[in-house]
Each structure stands twice: as C-alpha cells, then as structure tokens.
Amino acid sequence: MSMTSPFVSPGECSRHQIFPGVQIQTCAGEQMMLSLVEFEPHAVVQPHSHPHEQMGMLLEGELTFTIGDETRTIRPGEMWRIPGGVVHQCVAGDKPVKALDVFHPVRDDYR
C-alpha cells in the first residue's frame, strides 16, 4: 500500500483472514487504522482483546456482538466503542455482514 497518496482504493488495502469466514482489508494512517471487515453468514470472531482502542459501525447484515458483559444484536448504522483491553466477540447472522472498524494506535499485526 502506497503511503504517498492520501487516497486508498480497496485493491490497495492489506488483506488478512482473522478467523474462519472473516476477512479484513486494512489501511494504516499515522495513529489510526481502518479495517473493512466481511463475515460469511454465521462466522464467528472468538473472544479476544488488544491494547488498542477500537470503534466501528455496522454497514450490512446483522451482528450479535458482546463487549465486556453486554451483548446486543445490531443492525446497519449502529456503532460500537471498545476501550483497550476489553474482551469482545461477535457472530454474524444469516446473511453476509460488512463492518468498518478503526483502531488507535495502528495494529501492526494487521498491516
């Protein structure tokens, strides 16, 4: 991914499979990283945590999300904010799911 342009097309993003059926496309800035997440139906992000703050918005589909001890099934337009160190997990509904996450600072493991 070029650092010379402020514009990044999807094809220029880094791609990673982070769990079975869960793919991300990432774009690093200086202090933040965008991550476009695509879930196959019923795909699961297992419980995990990281020191980075994470926020995001659901773009498509339905996601059952647990952050700390709160669980909610959310729909497009709904947002989340996960302080660093808080355990979170989620599972996609019956249709494909698309979400945009952002991390601060940059997650080096997702570059």
Next chain:
Amino acid sequence: MSMTSPFVSPGECSRHQIFPGVQIQTCAGEQMMLSLVEFEPHAVVQPHSHPHEQMGMLLEGELTFTIGDETRTIRPGEMWRIPGGVVHQCVAGDKPVKALDVFHPVRDDYR
C-alpha cells in the same frame, strides 16, 4: 449520549450541520470520534484543516475530494487518510452522499 454502553444507536449520536447541506452524527470514544456524514447532492465542504488526523471511507454516492494538492473523484469503498494540519475539501456529486469519518484525537467541537 450515554458513556455507559459500548453500543451507540444513530438516535443517540450528537448531530451537527457543519456546512450547508452537510450533516454529521458523531460518537466519541476515548481517543477517537466516529462521524457519519450525509451530504445533499452538490453540497460542499469548504477548504479547512484541523490538528486531528482524519481517516474515512465513502459509503454511498460520489465525492470529489481534494487533500493537499491531490484531487480525486471517489466511489463507495474508497478510503482516505488526512494527516493533521493538511487542508482538505470535498463536493458531493449528483446524488446524496454518505461517508464515515474518524478523528484522532476526539474533536471537542463535534461532541
């Protein structure tokens, strides 16, 4: 907006009109702020800058975006990264535009 839940529905966001025909709905975390931006057709964000780093992704419509001295007309899925202090501006195309921006640190003027 409640700080007690990690989940934020659109109705709980703060709303601001930042330019004629340009509305934002914001959600503050600890070190980042999400801003869902909606443009009426042909609405203009005038040239401006701020010390906050800004990244984002186009969700709907077409946006002609200038960052520093580079101008590009972008489509949904394309991303941007604007270092703090860099002048930027944009204009919506013939249809309504929706974008998700994120700032670091939190923009107090958008709380």
